[in-house]
Amino acid sequence: MMRSLATLIAAIVLLAGANVPAQAEGRILKSSNVRIEWRVDNRFRLFRDGDLFRRHELAWRQYLLHVEQQPGTPEERVARAAETSVLGGEHVLNDRFIAFTDLPRRNFDWRGWASQAIGKTCYDAERRRYDACGDDFIQPARHGIEMWLTASPGTVLPADASCEWRIDGLLVAEAPCTDRVSGSGIALSYPNGGEISVNAVGESPIFLTARVRDLLIVGLGDSFASGEGNPDGPVAFGEGRRYRNLYPRRSDGSSAEWSDRLCHRSLYGQFMRAALQLAIENPRIAVTYLDFSCSGAGIDEGLLGPQTYVERVADVTTTTRPSARPLSGGSRDSQLYRLLREICLDKPAYSDGLWRCPDNRFARTIDFVFLSVGGNDIGFSSIVAWASLRDGISATIAEYFGAAETAGEFSRRMKEELPGAYGRLAKALESSLPVGAPGGPFDPARVVLSAYPDLVTDEDGSICKSGDEGHEDDYPANQSLDLFSSWLVARGDRLSKVKNQFAALHRRMGELAGDHGWSFAGTVFEDDMFSRHGFCARDPQRLNDPA
Numbered sequence: 001m002m003r004s005l006a007t008l009i010a011a012i013v014l015l016a017g018a019n020v021p022a023q024a025e026g027r028i029l030k031s032s033n034v035r036i037e038w039r040v041d042n043r044f045r046l047f048r049d050g051d052l053f054r055r056h057e058l059a060w061r062q063y064l065l066h067v068e069q070q071p072g073t074p075e076e077r078v079a080r081a082a083e084t085s086v087l088g089g090e091h092v093l094n095d096r097f098i099a100f101t102d103l104p105r106r107n108f109d110w111r112g113w114a115s116q117a118i119g120k121t122c123y124d125a126e127r128r129r130y131d132a133c134g135d136d137f138i139q140p141a142r143h144g145i146e147m148w149l150t151a152s153p154g155t156v157l158p159a160d161a162s163c164e165w166r167i168d169g170l171l172v173a174e175a176p177c178t179d180r181v182s183g184s185g186i187a188l189s190y191p192n193g194g195e196i197s198v199n200a201v202g203e204s205p206i207f208l209t210a211r212v213r214d215l216l217i218v219g220l221g222d223s224f225a226s227g228e229g230n231p232d233g234p235v236a237f238g239e240g241r242r243y244r245n246l247y248p249r250r251s252d253g254s255s256a257e258w259s260d261r262l263c264h265r266s267l268y269g270q271f272m273r274a275a276l277q278l279a280i281e282n283p284r285i286a287v288t289y290l291d292f293s294c295s296g297a298g299i300d301e302g303l304l305g306p307q308t309y310v311e312r313v314a315d316v317t318t319t320t321r322p323s324a325r326p327l328s329g330g331s332r333d334s335q336l337y338r339l340l341r342e343i344c345l346d347k348p349a350y351s352d353g354l355w356r357c358p359d360n361r362f363a364r365t366i367d368f369v370f371l372s373v374g375g376n377d378i379g380f381s382s383i384v385a386w387a388s389l390r391d392g393i394s395a396t397i398a399e400y401f402g403a404a405e406t407a408g409e410f411s412r413r414m415k416e417e418l419p420g421a422y423g424r425l426a427k428a429l430e431s432s433l434p435v436g437a438p439g440g441p442f443d444p445a446r447v448v449l450s451a452y453p454d455l456v457t458d459e460d461g462s463i464c465k466s467g468d469e470g471h472e473d474d475y476p477a478n479q480s481l482d483l484f485s486s487w488l489v490a491r492g493d494r495l496s497k498v499k500n501q502f503a504a505l506h507r508r509m510g511e512l513a514g515d516h517g518w519s520f521a522g523t524v525f526e527d528d529m530f531s532r533h534g535f536c537a538r539d540p541q542r543l544n545d546p547a
Contacts, residue, residue: 041182046122046288191211218368290339453533458538
């Protein structure tokens with residue numbers, strides 16, 4: 001009788017337990033066997049089209065798979081991926097062959113991925129403002145995310161179970177527990193983040209607190225930052241049309257397309273690609289990127305004050321022959337002013353020689369400033385002209401107008417003028433910009449000065465070969481200048497001096513960056529990353545084509 005009573009009590013207890021859904025043992029989702037995962041959906045906020053970002057993310061993942069198959073230790077492969085991911089992703093996106101094969105792509109678009117992004121960013125090219133995505137581009141209120149579950153080893157999520165997803169208690173999605181969820185309304189508020197919860201229908205939820213880190217990155221500088229020579233939409237050349245049988249001629253009406261036409265700024269610019277790569281590799285951050293770099297910019301004429309643009313405009317005042325004239329910016333046409341116009345809560349004001357936000361009222365703090373500047377201030381292009389102009393009337397005129405300067409003059413200006421120019425810039429950045437941690441003091445280490453590459457190397461990484469006096473025209477560096485051979489020539493003795501000055505400039509920039517507490521990104525020069533891409537480098541498969 002006692003045994004029967006005990007059996008009956010045990011049965012009642014078991015039945016009662018079966019009717020309590022909160023019991024852990026019967027639950028599908030438990031914090032011990034599943035984990036909530038999430039990532040920001042479109043992490044590069046300059047792109048209005050999230051699919052454009054996902055194309056880059058996929059290209060990076062394909063490149064990592066390729067690197068993992070290469071010889072070497074795991075540490076060597078990790079280092080190789082870190083050094084080459086941007087270029088590797090570009091190959092995946094832009095090569096005319098399917099990535100890492102000899103198979104040609106069908107319907108290959110020779111214009112490149114950036115041509116498909118024209119008109120799909122948050123930059124309004126007509127207004128030259130970052131307002132094409134609305135007022136919350138600078139100050140985001142939320143970030144769209146993707147959420148999913150991962151099971152611990154030995155646990156399998158049932159395919160027929162349905163899960164309810166909530167953010168801060170609000171139901172945002174109901175889907176099979178094995179599915180990822182994203183889309184309209186699935187977002188974390190910014191900057192505070194929120195609480196993600198998920199439960200199988202009829203069960204208690206598991207929770208995770210999540211918060212997006214949104215980085216505001218600003219690009220300032222010259223043509224090495226803007227992407228000069230690499231437009232978003234390239235010029236289309238006419239079939240079989242060449243100028244003097246050497247250089248391809250563009251089709252009638254074809255022009256390069258730029259994110260900013262006056263500045264020759266494109267989505268292929270090095271800072272843009274660096275900011276994009278940060279977003280690609282870090283799934284729980286977002287990057288808000290503002291680029292103001294401009295070809296031809298210097299510190300005083302470009303960053304702190306107006307500059308003369310490299311783009312020309314038609315001169316309608318003459319009736320004799322078609323001509324173009326340079327276009328100069330107005331008093332407010334500096335990179336500093338354009339940046340402040342985006343991040344000031346009130347209209348920027350000019351005082352004591354600088355633009356500032358009144359009462360230091362900023363929309364937000366800048367996390368990093370990427371900077372490429374200094375070369376134009378001491379005659380970077382002029383020393384290249386000196387190395388490539390034949391002696392005679394052309395060289396004399398160029399030197400008279402300051403368009404060419406010797407290696408000695410370049411060295412003098414580097415020593416005497418560059419320190420003062422960087423000093424003025426350092427004071428302006430600290431006085432005018434909120435660079436640092438939110439609410440913290442100005443942090444100069446978050447200003448990252450980028451080095452210049454070595455430009456006088458060939459496809460082997462050696463200094464451009466040019467030959468002795470009288471035999472210069474036999475060498476590739478000069479064959480590529482054939483159209484202008486009456487006044488241009490690559491001269492070996494001068495190229496060697498230019499190369500030495502580039503090395504001296506690199507050292508001096510590193511020293512001055514340290515003096516001001518800036519970070520110095522010198523890898524492009526120190527690791528010879530540009531060594532096979534100088535102005536005389538040729539495609540080994542097309543050695544006889546000077547174009």
